[in-house]
Amino acid sequence: MNEALKRAEVLVEALPYIQRFSGKTVVVKLGGKVMGEKLSRDVAKDIVLMKYVGIKPVVIHGGGEAISSLMRRLNIKPRFIEGNRVTDQETMDVVEMVLVGKINKQIVSMLNQCGGRAVGLEGRDGQLIVARKREDKPLGLVGEVEEVNTTYVQVLQKEDFIPVIAPVAVDREGTALNINADTMAAEMASALKAEKLVFLTDVEGILGGLSNRRSLISTITLKQIEDMLVQGRIEKGMMPKVKGCQKALEAGVNKVHIISGKLPHSLLLEIFTDRGIGTEIIR
Secondary structure (H helix, E strand, O other): OOHHHHHHHHHHHHHHHEEEEEEEOOEEEOHHHHHHHHHHHHHHHHHHHHHHOOEEEEEEOOOHHHHHHHHHHOOOOOOOOOOOOOOOOOHHHHHHHHHHHHHHHHHHHHHHHOOOOEEEEEEHHOEEEEEOOOOOOOOOEEEEEEEEHHHHHHHHOOOOEEEEEEOEEEOOOOOEEOOOOOHHHHHHHHHHOEEEEEEEEEOOEEEEEOOOOEEEEEEEEHHHHHHHHOOOOHHHHHHHHHHHHHHHHOOOOOOEEEEEEOOOHHHHHHHHHOOOEEEEEOO
8 A cells, every 4th residue: 555655745746747738848868878779678668657647848858879889880980070070081980880870760669669759860851950161170071050941740749740950960062961960950959949858868967077976966057057057076087068058048948957877767756756866957
């Protein structure tokens, strides 16, 4: 009986959050390091449950480690400049094979196996993501987003599908460009005026002290983040996510969350409980 009561209490605790977010868009960015098979299934169940209670999830995924792994198998040396992948045409071919041809399909399949109705997309589909080559660094076929055309995403949402988007864009001449997945997620959340943007990653959230796992910050404002950036207190791997948080919040997204995907059902814990598990970023 006690166990049954605990389950009932969990459902009651979730009710106001279900009521608040029903009908709202939540963009979920899946980091490559948290997409192992078991974790993928747990995450897929969370996303499908979100859909069934009326939330409109949109999934953006990365896959950097899988790209580097295949490149090494093909005797192509991965190269980076300040954490950004240098992408020549040979590398771009691998990026597309991994992100579009493999990972995107795996996520779509997992969501469908868990009872969802997922559809895979990339930036070239209907010119969903139009970008231009970055000129600030010699990165090759790496783009920065110019335009997000949300029509296809909104049509899929209206028909109760879950869009799953690979971070590959297209320029005005039709050339495919590699886009940072964190940046892509922020741009998509901004364009859709999402209620929330959730970065599901391999770290607990933003830390008060570099590499100090006990200094997790549960809630932080944009001003506090700007201060931490100036003070050099944001780790390099967290930089694209933090900048994405800034972009999304300034564009009208209500809240941004950075949470660990290592904990089973972390999405549900962050969205549907009174006490979240990661870092919540607010204006």
